[in-house]
Amino acid sequence: MLAIKELYAGYGMVQVLHGISIEVPQGKVVTLIGSNGAGKTTTMRAVSGMIKPSAGRIVLAGRDITGKPSHKIAKAGLAHSPEGRRVFPTLSVTDNLRLGAYPRLTLGRPRGDVDGDLDKVFDLFPRLRERRDQLAGTLSGGEQQMLAMGRAIMLNPEVLLLDEPSMGLAPLLVEEVFRIIRALKERGVTMLLVEQFAAAALNVADYGYVLENGSIRCHGPAEKLKNDPAVRAAYLGQAH
Amino acid sequence: MDVLSQLLGSGVAVGMIYAVIAFGYQLTFATSRTLNFGQGEALMLGALVGLSLVGHMNYWLMLPIVMLFGAVQGAVVERVAVRPAIKSKSEFGWIMATIALGIIFKNVAENIWGHDQLPFPSPVSQTPFTVLGVHMVPMQVMVIGGALLMMLAVELFNRRSIYGKAFVATASDLDAAGLMGINTNLVITFSYALSSMTAAFAGVLVAPITLAGAEMGAVLGLKAFAVAIIGGLNSGVGVIVGGLILGIAETTTAYYISTGYKDVPGLVLLLLVLAVKPAGLFGKTVIKKV
Amino acid sequence: MSMSATKKVLVISGLAGLAMLPHLWPNPYYVHLMVVIGIYAILLLGLDFVVGYVGEVSLGHAALFGVGAYTAGVLNFQLGAPFVLTVPAAIAVSAVFGLILALPALRVNGPYLAMVTLAFGTIVQILINEMTFLTNGPMGITMDKPSFFGHRLNSGEYYYIVMALLVLTIVVVHRILKSYLGRAFEALRDSPVASDCMAVSVYRYKVYAFVISAALAGLAGSLFVYSEEYISPDTYSFHLTIQFLLALIMGGRKTRSGPILGAIIIVMLPNVLADIGLFRQIALGLAAFAVVYSAYGLARKRLSPRQVAIPLAFTVGLSVFSHRISDITDYRLTIFGLLILFVVYYLPDGIMGFLRSLVQQVRPQWVRRHEWILDKGDAEHVWAPPDHAVTVKGNLLEARGLVMQFGGLRALDMVDLHVAKGSVHGLIGPNGSGKSTMMNVLTGIYRPTAGEIEFNGKIISACTPSDIAGEGIARTFQNVQLFGELTAIENVLVGLHHTYRSSLLDLMLHTRRSRREEHEARMRAASLLKFVGLAELANEEAKNLPYGKQRLLEIARALALNPSLLLLDEPAAGLTAPDIKELVGMIQKIRGHGITVILIEHHMDVVMGISDTVSVLDFGQKIAEGKPAEVQSDQKVIEAYLGGGAEQQPA
Structure with missing residues (x-):
């Protein structure tokens, strides 16, 4: 569904990614793990058009989206729930979610049943339904994360990018986030997941890539990576 | 009392x-963190284009045409002067x-309309009247009503x-708005x-x-900026209060001290506010993350 | 620092040429133009401090110029004061106005500051107009050329005074800008945060830049009165300010030649524009140049058709336009505005910058954007004792009950931190747990909502970042904060800013003391670069270094502060495995020299390998502290790191 080929990207003169290739097959969850500064978030940003890659190709559902501006990539069916949540604090929960469906608008008319999808999101996140008219800025961190995920789902995306959905959340809420990721997976949503909690991410994912200094160090089925001692030592927070 | x-009123x-021009500064600042230093000239062009049109048509027909002209002019400014600079991240x-x-x-305006200050016909009568003990000229009422209406219309559109x-989403987080498919x-x-x-x-x-003339914009633009700063670049109520403070300070200065000094209080207020509370009287101070 | 022979010849022939000019070209009109050029050049050299070096837009320089002019004019007109008094007075008064103008600059920058300077300019113009009792209002003031010992100078003689002062200004400005002050100005432009954390107070140096700049504007203003023999308020308008800015950016910022070239252009421009025939020729010349340059660029594939389309259309259009109109004076300002647009987008480095890049394509070795510093460092010059000796016994740093609240988010929640003298103290925790906030609170970038920090026996929680740096706390940044346009060694020299004692006068006169200090600092800087393994890259611009090297450069720069406490914020991020090994060795050496280290790091093997104590943050709270092994086996820590349900994980 999503194919990244030999991608190079960075900020200004600083090259962060040195030719990485990742495949995200339809209906699968692929996770990207690695230490801070390895280039996980940069990969996500390059895919969703927040930064322009300097070389390489990104193909979404057979369409080349390399270097396109992010609003076009969103229209092509890619949703990105960014690191740090980035909800719109001065808009209500419902407005945030409706904006998630913005790419489905053509001349003010939505494609498909936006209200129905809104209901489905509220079913998935009952907390958000309770707070539908509250301003997003007044939500707690966990609720904002649910809103960010819900907003991304509103696009009915071909591929969903989740960047650090558990960041800054209490353990109980982290479990909740992973429960939702599982639920989405069961619905068949294709996902690329970046997580600092590598073990939890590998538990939910089908396949994993390990990034190190902007290159893929190894990749394989999640089960296999989970039991790789080197991976555990470096990324699961345990000493040798 | 009468004078006061x-x-x-004036x-x-x-x-x-001032409030309505300051409101204009807020709009562009919200979406792109940039300001049009030629905002006063946009106002001047609006007035002069209006003046040329009003001779040929009804005043109320002229208004929307002038507004359309203003919108096109603003878009040109953005494309020519702002977008390339945003791309190269050059504030300068x-x-x-x-x-x-x-x-x-x-x-260009000087070459088309000359250097003189030209009289502009008023669409309403010139006879003053009294509301709540305040002497007003109908044109003043129209100015107040029109300005409020304009700001209200934009606010309603946004909400x-x-x-x-x-628009609001772009203003609060450009990158995230892009991810929502917003151009x-x-x-x-x-x-x-x-x-x-x-x-x-x-x-x-x-x-x-x-009066309308090529020179009319410069000082208005600067003082409207003062209002935007006094009120806070992110506060809607702020610009109205800031505008009122400045407007009244100015007319009283002009009357009691000298018309020559009438621009001074606003500018001094601008310097003071920036030196003491840069976010403005109504603005929220934001702690910059490192 | 000795001048090369060719340079000497150039300078001497330049001076001789300057002296001969009025004889070669004795027309009084031209002599007067040259005087005005000289005066504008002085002002532009000053403007460059604010615009080129500090990187702010000043729309108030015409007013400062006016303040100088009126100070001299009024003193002469009202009191009959002589030239030798009026000129210094003008410099002093303008400098004071520069100080006033700089005060809002302490709080704001960018567009705000530009508007402030514009408001200042407008106020000054109103005051000059209205304070008739002093300034004679719109009538203006008439006066004569200065006289010395009863001899009134003629314009030819006055030319020599202006040129002598111009040469003097160039020398003084050049010396200041090449010194530690110049580096401080550039540093605060590139990264205000990092400047403050290097004990270079952004506030103070911004004020210095404005004051120096205003003083030169005052000098220029006073010279201008004597040259014109008449002043009136409308000279010092917004348009003059814009002319100055255009001249500076068109000539070239951050050079000495740029302001002079810029002054020549804006003084000659009205003359060119007055003569339609000449204007047509110039427009044609420009168009021809644009066509040839674009063709060359296209042929060499250096430029794309898109890039050349607009300038080409513009210059050709200008040429056509010049033939369509009969009188250009009415369109002077339009041409002016178009020039500004053109310069902003196509000549951002000015004509001098453009010429330099042209030469660089042909003869790269002729062009150096920076002074090459070739001092060789050695191992013994790496270390120096801290400026404030560590007197405290026990813990060097004590943070008690720190709270940092951002709106609804409590980034730090009653955190205590005790950092033992001479230790390496690891600080770990998941993303968003408050580690970086902690760094920023410790270095004064954030003021804590509650709690206090005691460092070396002193409460520092209410101090500014630059004061805290001065006390001996140095840091690196998670998002690298180098001074991008300075070279690697210049970055370290900014860190050594605190070692300089030379006064402005020392710098102007280039005294022995200032030379000695500079020499010692360069030696130190080279040694520090060698220590972090960047000796080969000393003269590279920091922004061109690879990411990993940039992080190492930050460490060298931080060590230059002679800290007693060094905060390292994720130093290993982006480093390769062998580099990390070297980094660990470096940190051990740093501790070996008695410097206490606080280390934030995600590479567990690094933190656990070298820390004496490790504190763990989660949700802004300290959840564990102790020896590395203890912390690693702490159930709370494992949970925080592994996230939701550690029990799900296979052991």
Whole structure:
């Protein structure tokens, strides 16, 4: 569904990614793990058009989206729930979610049943339904994360990018986030997941890539990576 | 007392003009963190285009045409002066480029309409009347009403329509708005169009009071900036209160001290506010993350 | 620092040429133009401090110029004061106005500051107009050329005074800008945060830049009165300010030649524009140049058709336009505005910058954007004792009950931190747990909502970042904060800013003391670069270094502060495995020299390998502290790191 080929990207003169290739097959969850500064978030940003890659190709559902501006990539069916949540604090929960469906608008008319999808999101996140008219800025961190995920789902995306959905959340809420990721997976949503909690991410994912200094160090089925001692030592927070 | 109430009336009217121009600054600042240093020239062009049109048509037909002209002019400013500078992340670039366009507009206006201050016909009667003990000229009432209406219309658009919400989203987080499929470049262009449109509208409103001429924009633009700063660049109520403070301070200074000094209180207030509370009286101070 | 022979010849022939000019070209009109050029050049050299070096837009320089002019004019007109008094007075008064103008600059920058300077300019113009009792209002003031010992100078003689002062200004400005002050100005432009954390107070140096700049504007203003023999308020308008800015950016910022070239252009421009025939020729010349340059660029594939389309259309259009109109004076300002647009987008480095890049393509070795510093460092010059000796016994740093609240988010929640003298103290925790906030609170970038920090026996929680740096706390940044346009060694020299004692006068006169200090600092800087393994890259611009090297450069720069406490914020991020090994060795050496280290790091093997104590943050609270092994086996820590349900994980 999503194919990244030999991608190079960075900020200004600083090259962060040195030719990485990742495949995200339809209906699968692929996770990207690695230490801070390895280039996980940069990969996500390059895919969703927040930064322009300097070389390489990104193909979404057979369409080349390399270097396109992010609003076009969103229209092509890619949703990105960014690191740090980035909800719109001065808009209500419902407005945030409706904006998630913005790419489905053509001349003010939505494609498909936006209200129905809104209901489905509220079913998935009952907390958000309770707070539908509250301003997003007044939500707690966990609720904002649910809103960010819900907003991304509103696009009915071909591929969903989740960047650090558990960041800054209490353990109980982290479990909740992973429960939702599982639920989405069961619905068949294709996902690329970046997580600092590598073990939890590998538990939910089908396949994993390990990034190190902007290159893929190894990749394989999640089960296999989970039991790789080197991976555990470096990324699961345990000493040798 | 009589004098004071007259001063109050004209102070409020002038203040509302400042508020509406300041509101224009807020619009572009919200979406792109940039300001049009030629905002005063947008106002001047609006007034002069209006003046040329009003001889050939009904006043109320002229208004929307002037506003359309303002919107196009704003879009041009954004495309020529702002977008390239945003792309190259050059603050110096957009400041200088908007100033340059302002100079060009002014010079062109001088060549078309001459250097003189021209009278602008008032659409309403000139006889003063009294409301709540305050002497007002009908034109002043129209200025106040028009300015409020304009700001209200834009606010309503932002709150009610999905495109307005896209505007708010772009203002609060450009990157995240892009991820929502919002064409943020277009929104920024749109904010400049809106901003210049309000300025052109303000130009037509104020011209019957101040006369219209190529020179009229510069000081108005600067003082409206003072209002935007005094009120806070992110506060809607702030610009109205800031406008009123400045408008009244100015008319009283002009009357009690000298008309020559009438521009001073606003500018001094600007310097003071920036030195003491840069976020403005109503603005929220934001702690910059490192 | 000795001048090369060719340079000497150039300078001497330049001076001789300057002296001969009025004889070669005795027309009084031209002599007067040259005087005005000289005066503008002095002002532009000053403007460059604010615009080129500090990177702010000043729209108030015409007013400062006016303040100088009126100070001299009024003193002469009202009191009959002589030239030798009026000129210093003008410099002093303008400098004071520069100080006033700089006060809002302490709080704001960018567009705000530009507007402030514009407001200042407008106020000054109003005051000059209205304070008739002093300034004679719109009538203006008439006066004569200065006289010395009863001899009134003619314009030819006055030319020599202006040129002598111009040469003097160039020398003084050049010396200041090449010194530690010049580096401080550039540093605060590139990264205000990092400047403050290097004990270079952004506030103070911004004020210095404005004051120096205003003083030169005052000098220029006073010279201008004597040259014109008449002043009136409308001279010092917004348009003059814009002319100055255009001249500076068109000539070229951050050079000495740029302001002079810029002054020549804006003084000659009205003359060119007055003569339609000449203007047509110039427009044609420009168009021809643009066509040739674009063709060359296209042929060499250096430029794309898109890039050349607009300038080409513009220059050709200008040429056509010049033939369509009969009188250009009415369109002067339009041409002016177009020039600004053109310069902003196509000549951002000015004509001098453009010429330099042209030469660089042909003869790269002729062009150096920076002074090459070739001092060789050695191992013994790496270390120096801290400026404030560590007197405290026990813990060097004590943070008690720190709270940092951002709106609804409590980034730090009653955190205590005790850092033992001479230790390496690891600080770990998941993303968003408050580690970086902690760094920023410790270095004064954030003021804590509650709690206090005691460092070396002193409460520092209410101090500014630059004061805290001065006390001996140095840091690196998670998002690298180098001074991008300075070279690697210049970055380290900014860190050594605190070692300089030379006064402004020392710098102007280039005294022995200032030379000695500079020499010692360069030696130190080279040694520090060698220590972090960047000796080969000393003269590279920091922004061109690879990411990993940039992080190492930050460490060298931090060590230059002679800290007693060094905060390292994720130093290993982006480093390769062998680099990390070297980094660990470096940190051990740093501790070996008695410097206490606080280390934030995600590479567990690094933290656990070298820390004496490790504190763990989660949700802004300290959840564990102790020896590395203890912390690693702490159930709370494992949970925080592994996230939701550690029990799900296979052991």
